[in-house]
Amino acid sequence: MRKFLEAIAGFAVTFGTMFKKPITEEYPDERPRVAPRYHGRHQLNRHPDGLEKCIGCELCAWACPADAIYVEGADNTPEERYSPGERYGRVYQINYLRCIGCGLCIEACPTRALTMINECEMADDNRADLIWGKDKLLAPLQPGMQAPPHDMAPGSTEEDYYLGRIKPLPSSEPVPGAAK
Template identity: 65%
Template sequence: MTDQNDSQNLRYEQDPKGPIGQFFAPFAGYGVTLSSFFRPTVTEQYPFEGPFVEPRFHGRHQLNRYADGLEKCVGCELCAWACPADAIYVEAASNTPEEQYSPGERYGRVYQINYLRCIFCGFCIEACPTRALTMGHDFELAEYRRLDDIYEKDQLLVPLSEGMLQPPHPQVEGFSDGDYYRGAVQGPTQTQIDWVREHRPDDPSLATARPVNEEARQA
């Protein structure tokens, strides 16, 4: 190692920089800095503008719904098992004819995500068999209390879109949970709307619920 260093020093002594090279040496070292100095400013004016994130950015989670308003989560807990940080807690419950929140047999009665632990790796959304759990672009999760960083199910569920019907209500008659997953259900039926009107006449979603065309549904 000593011989190698001596040979390098000897080479530098034999080939010193000339006056011009010594003069421009500092400018060459700061070449990137100087070239960037004259470029247009790209600073984002956050929080007054933006934020601007990439389309596949992993932000806060959301629990999705089917077109008629039923929840996609079936309480399988695969997301909790896949989480390397143990940030997800799920408790499942059985659907009943009087209270059906998702197609099939079960739904997620309790769903919590602890954002003090979450590392936003996305393993949970890869494990979800029904695409119930996805990640959006919201990253503003700063809170004053640690307890507020534990999000409950009502905070994670996406709001009802126009035309959807607030669960619980029966699934579309004649359709299985597999039909729901394959996108065969395009919206609530008149039968579902009538069921909610009979059991919860004051439900606000009745004002915006729109039944799908029965002929199109059967096709």
């Protein structure tokens, strides 16, 4: 009789949970809520007029312990200006197969061009699609921004950009000398 009671006691947890309502996540129909300060995927930011903040210095790639970032810098020309400085990141890639999400690249960036945003869905079924280039990493253009290449804001200097003195352009006013 004692062994029978021990067996019934062993099933108490099973019987106790058998009639409870199941806890089911309805993913992907309902997106998961993440903490507001969650650092998910990377984003390359822009200045308020649309020029890229990345200056192609490669400090993020040097800081990455997993060697997940590849940056190839190039010089801006008067005809094609992508950032306010002398250089810009012509090629920028993050290999999410290698990235460990440590954030050291964010700390190394001198212009705050690279940040991590609150997006957690980066999975894919193809390994090649997990190497993200500038086309996926660049922040979308907001109202008042113009897609590079274009000149710096009239009357501004590189210092104005790095001190945050640049304002978005009125949507009806094109940037002088901008490529169309």
